[in-house]
Amino acid sequence: MAVETPYVLEQGLRPSATRCFLCGDDIDDTTGSKEHVFPKWLLNRFDLWNEPLTLLNGTVIKYRQLVIPCCQRCNNEHLAGVENRVQAAFAIGPSALVELPSAELYLWMVKIYYGLLFRNLTLPVDQRDPAAGPIVTPEDLSRFRFLHLMLQGLRGIDVSMLHAGTPGSCVIMPAQTSTASHASLNWDYLDIPHVPFLALRIGGVALFTGLEDFGALRPLRSRDEASGRRAAPPAPSGSVSGTGCTVRGDRHVGDPRTGLRRPTGWIQAAHHV
Ligand SMILES: [Zn+2]
Numbered sequence: 001m002a003v004e005t006p007y008v009l010e011q012g013l014r015p016s017a018t019r020c021f022l023c024g025d026d027i028d029d030t031t032g033s034k035e036h037v038f039p040k041w042l043l044n045r046f047d048l049w050n051e052p053l054t055l056l057n058g059t060v061i062k063y064r065q066l067v068i069p070c071c072q073r074c075n076n077e078h079l080a081g082v083e084n085r086v087q088a089a090f091a092i093g094p095s096a097l098v099e100l101p102s103a104e105l106y107l108w109m110v111k112i113y114y115g116l117l118f119r120n121l122t123l124p125v126d127q128r129d130p131a132a133g134p135i136v137t138p139e140d141l142s143r144f145r146f147l148h149l150m151l152q153g154l155r156g157i158d159v160s161m162l163h164a165g166t167p168g169s170c171v172i173m174p175a176q177t178s179t180a181s182h183a184s185l186n187w188d189y190l191d192i193p194h195v196p197f198l199a200l201r202i203g204g205v206a207l208f209t210g211l212e213d214f215g216a217l218r219p220l221r222s223r224d225e226a227s228g229r230r231a232a233p234p235a236p237s238g239s240v241s242g243t244g245c246t247v248r249g250d251r252h253v254g255d256p257r258t259g260l261r262r263p264t265g266w267i268q269a270a271h272h273v
Contacts, residue, residue: 006152006159008145014138017122020071021115022078022151027069035070035079037115038063041087042202046187056193057125057135068118078154082108090202094172097205106168107154109209113191113198114147147196147211168210169217175206 007024018027021035036043043049048063055061070079086108089096097105120136150167153159178185188201196211210217 004152004155004157006149006155006157008149015118015121015141016138017069019069020074021068021118022074023071023155025071025073027071031071033070033072033075034067035075035115037066037068037112037119039083039087041083042187045183045203047183048187051184053189055120055123055135059123059127059135061123066116066119068115074155078156079111082154090205094174094205097172097207103153105170105207106209106211107151109170109198109200109207110147110150110168110211111154112200113196113211114144114151116191117141117144117193144196167212167214169213169215170207170209171217173206174204175201177204 004023007022015021019025020027020032025031038048043063050062050064052060053063053066082104085100085104089100089105117136118141121134121138121141123135124130124132125135126132146167149159186201186203188199190199191197197209197213198211199208200206208217
């Protein structure tokens with residue numbers, strides 16, 4: 001395998017709809033492929049393909065439309081293996097997720113967060129005024145260049161920082177699940193655009209990740225371990241605005257319409273990278 005070199009945004013390789021989001025290579029019909037921001041296995045599991053997601057400017061987009069340019073090499077060689085391992089861990093639950101190599105889960109989360117921002121590059125902020133530009137400009141995206149640098153780790157490039165600690169932290173815990181009919185009731189998504197943070201509920205697993213917090217969430221683990229206290233699961237509820245968000249504000253524990261139930265055998269699990 002050829003040695004990879006980082007794709008660094010500051011080097012004039014501006015993000016573009018015709019360049020691989022990960023390595024920056026030009027893409028054409030023969031070399032390009034599409035990367036789903038939310039992986040296909042997740043869209044299948046929760047039947048999200050035609051479900052709506054509301055973007056920063058209020059634009060509603062369907063999950064199936066959330067694709068970003070990605071070269072075949074990055075897609076097949078760099079992303080597929082991580083995706084398969086993360087998918088398998090989610091199928092088992094929190095115990096398997098904490099056993100993943102820490103960087104893999106972190107990078108998987110960063111890809112979703114950054115990927116949504118990248119998708120906004122090609123969506124107009126005002127559909128009635130094309131001259132107003134996209135929802136997210138290349139300049140906006142460049143503010144997230146630290147996350148983009150971290151993503152170079154997916155290409156096998158060592159981007160660790162000597163003596164700088166770890167870039168993010170993630171808390172993993174069991175989540176409430178629903179017995180109601182639609183699979184999407186067991187899915188939640190929340191992000192915060194200006195303080196990189198991402199929370200997901202994937203079936204019976206919830207993840208809360210500070211993508212650039214250098215371990216700020218880690219004390220949650222040590223505190224709970226010290227006290228022996230069990231961590232409460234998150235209450236599924238409507239998500240709020242962000243880079244993209246699900247819009248469901250009508251879910252409440254105990255509501256027979258949703259069939260939400262608390263998990264049995266609560267455990268606590270925390271994970272940091
Ligand atoms: Zn690439």
